[in-house]
Amino acid sequence: MAETQAPATVPFEERLPRPPMVLNNRSMSWITNLIAGIPEQKTPLWWYITIAITGSIAAFGVFCILYLLFTGVGVWGNNIPVGWAWDITNFVFWIGIGHAGTLISAILFLCRQKWRTSINRASEAMTLFAVICAAIYPGIHVGRVWMVWFMAPVPNPNWIWPNFRSPLLWDVFAVSTYFTVSVLFWFLGLVPDLATMRDRARSKIGKFCYGLLALGWRGGNRQWRHYEMAYLILAGLSTPLVLSVHSTVSFDFATSLIPGWHTTIFPPYFVAGAIFGGFAMVLTLMLPARSIYKLHDVFTWNHIDVMCKIILLTGSIVGYAYTMELFVAFYGANPFERFAFINRYFGPYWWAAWSMFTCNVVIPQLFWIRAFRRNLITVFFVCMCVNAGMWYERFVIIAVSLTRDFLPSSWGMYYPTWVDVMTFAGTFGIFTTFFLIFIRFFPMIAMSEVKTVLPEADPHYHPPAIGGTESIKEAHV
Amino acid sequence: MTAAAARKKTLGVIAEFSSAATLYQAAEQVRDKGYRFWDVHSPFPIHGMNQAMGLRKSPLGYIIFCGGLTGFLTAASLEFIPSSFLYPLIVHGKPVNFFTVPAFFPIMFELTVLFSAFTAFFGVFVMNRLPRLHHPIFDYEPFRRVTNDAFFLIIEASDPRFSDTVTLEFLEEIGGKDVTLLYEHD
Numbered sequence A: 001m002a003e004t005q006a007p008a009t010v011p012f013e014e015r016l017p018r019p020p021m022v023l024n025n026r027s028m029s030w031i032t033n034l035i036a037g038i039p040e041q042k043t044p045l046w047w048y049i050t051i052a053i054t055g056s057i058a059a060f061g062v063f064c065i066l067y068l069l070f071t072g073v074g075v076w077g078n079n080i081p082v083g084w085a086w087d088i089t090n091f092v093f094w095i096g097i098g099h100a101g102t103l104i105s106a107i108l109f110l111c112r113q114k115w116r117t118s119i120n121r122a123s124e125a126m127t128l129f130a131v132i133c134a135a136i137y138p139g140i141h142v143g144r145v146w147m148v149w150f151m152a153p154v155p156n157p158n159w160i161w162p163n164f165r166s167p168l169l170w171d172v173f174a175v176s177t178y179f180t181v182s183v184l185f186w187f188l189g190l191v192p193d194l195a196t197m198r199d200r201a202r203s204k205i206g207k208f209c210y211g212l213l214a215l216g217w218r219g220g221n222r223q224w225r226h227y228e229m230a231y232l233i234l235a236g237l238s239t240p241l242v243l244s245v246h247s248t249v250s251f252d253f254a255t256s257l258i259p260g261w262h263t264t265i266f267p268p269y270f271v272a273g274a275i276f277g278g279f280a281m282v283l284t285l286m287l288p289a290r291s292i293y294k295l296h297d298v299f300t301w302n303h304i305d306v307m308c309k310i311i312l313l314t315g316s317i318v319g320y321a322y323t324m325e326l327f328v329a330f331y332g333a334n335p336f337e338r339f340a341f342i343n344r345y346f347g348p349y350w351w352a353a354w355s356m357f358t359c360n361v362v363i364p365q366l367f368w369i370r371a372f373r374r375n376l377i378t379v380f381f382v383c384m385c386v387n388a389g390m391w392y393e394r395f396v397i398i399a400v401s402l403t404r405d406f407l408p409s410s411w412g413m414y415y416p417t418w419v420d421v422m423t424f425a426g427t428f429g430i431f432t433t434f435f436l437i438f439i440r441f442f443p444m445i446a447m448s449e450v451k452t453v454l455p456e457a458d459p460h461y462h463p464p465a466i467g468g469t470e471s472i473k474e475a476h477v
Numbered sequence B: 001m002t003a004a005a006a007r008k009k010t011l012g013v014i015a016e017f018s019s020a021a022t023l024y025q026a027a028e029q030v031r032d033k034g035y036r037f038w039d040v041h042s043p044f045p046i047h048g049m050n051q052a053m054g055l056r057k058s059p060l061g062y063i064i065f066c067g068g069l070t071g072f073l074t075a076a077s078l079e080f081i082p083s084s085f086l087y088p089l090i091v092h093g094k095p096v097n098f099f100t101v102p103a104f105f106p107i108m109f110e111l112t113v114l115f116s117a118f119t120a121f122f123g124v125f126v127m128n129r130l131p132r133l134h135h136p137i138f139d140y141e142p143f144r145r146v147t148n149d150a151f152f153l154i155i156e157a158s159d160p161r162f163s164d165t166v167t168l169e170f171l172e173e174i175g176g177k178d179v180t181l182l183y184e185h186d
Helices: A028-040 A045-071 A086-110 A114-118 A120-140 A145-151 A167-200 A204-214 A221-254 A266-292 A301-331 A335-346 A350-368 A376-403 A418-441 A447-452 A468-472 B020-033 B049-053 B060-086 B098-127 B141-147 B166-173
Strands: B010-017 B038-041 B151-156 B177-183
Touching (some): A086 A120, A086 A167, A086 A221, A086 A418, A114 A447, A120 A145, A221 B038, A221 B060, A266 A301, A301 A350, A301 A376, A335 A376, B010 B166, B020 B038, B020 B151
């Protein structure tokens, strides 16, 4: 690397080459064997143990939901004034986590961030499972769950239609559209890889299932032509969609009059927070998967490094939003607003607000230092802090704002019950169980997309003269 | 295989290429020869292959636009017909006339995206004639590697310029390996 002697006319990319997306000159068949080999291998023991634990937690969560449905929302700690508590907190928490998947698959695709190829499949899957967990809560928190269909605009004998100008109805449309579009986008990306699984399958069941799901994909350029166009347009559609979903969620609060909710900063603040929390969850899931399945050459430290930078960026945006909220409360001269923020940081729930601030704003600042972005323990530690911090953020905004609004006579505290806690734990069980099933049966990294970022995928690629071709064309392992 | 299959109908000729770069150059030559019913198969979309094959941009975008427009109109009628005519719901004393239209935007946006996404998803499969779970090409054993690391070029027998001998020689000439005639199986 004789960078100093290079004349100034040498292009920037030659003086400072980009780090390779896939390390160690891995060949295409090596990538296929690595990733397709994961669902093909014998089910490991740890998988059975983990899914037994997460499945049990999920089952208990389902029991809690059934207990709620058969008894009533009184089994939760919700009360008046805190009518929205852990239910909506958890809803916003889970829907926020989903946003990272769509950001990686759509926005980074439009920005031509090629490093996304190693993580987009798993993140999109995470999105789907997080949105499933989120969608449970609005359904069950209404009390009379059998009336949920009233949210759908269908003609009914009462001739009552939903209020289309209500943010709660926007939310129904936004979340259901988001889930549907995410499923379509995820499955479209999965089809070429399912074809790989089909062509490699040895068992009859594998051949049948993967063959059915691959829909007869043949990888012809006349197919890729439409496929790429559809993928591009779906990415273009998902980009405003993902920004709209959390904006709409924030409208649920911002259009109300509660001090602490009624702020115009909410949509961008919520979206940044969603991406922030989502990236932390992607890393939380993918770092163990990377170690277990030895994905180090495909999911490299460079990938983790850029993801940490995004966490740092979005975490700082969130920190800016927290401080700006405080400033506007002070500068806006609205005594109720001012009180809401004094109460938030110094009231009975001060510990929640300070946990939020520490976990989301202070601790991610570690990522300014390169060594912390490239250390498994610090990265995992920060991600766990962010996961917790983002939950606290929603709790602080939603429940704490409700405990003390305008009239001191209507103030009240909120305490969760065991059903609250176990339902939330149950959604974690559902989330991880789905994710375990996903990594067991589907290729968790988009093989066809990772292959496009290899140097030899370029139609104008010339193999290096000395030695390079041998390592690239290594035989089937 | 060939002796028994020789009596059967020829489907086309297939050649394997060693890399994306050689496939790209081969595609340019096949295009320049004027073949029409042919395709290249690769494990991933090759950048610029549409030009190399002489294909235009996929028209899917126009179809998706129609889908999106349908979604927008569906949302508009779904919202305005009940809210303005069937059941004008007065909330907070706000009017139900056209000036409240911004409050209807989010659902219009969501349904536009939803319908466009469905059109994109089903459009790509309809345009690709999928699902088609079996295709004669799957009988050619080496073709299994197309989803792994192999690159193929196929010229179909239905092409007006196709000839068992000339096309086969042409593909060998432009660097194709294992050039094979594909026959119909019963």
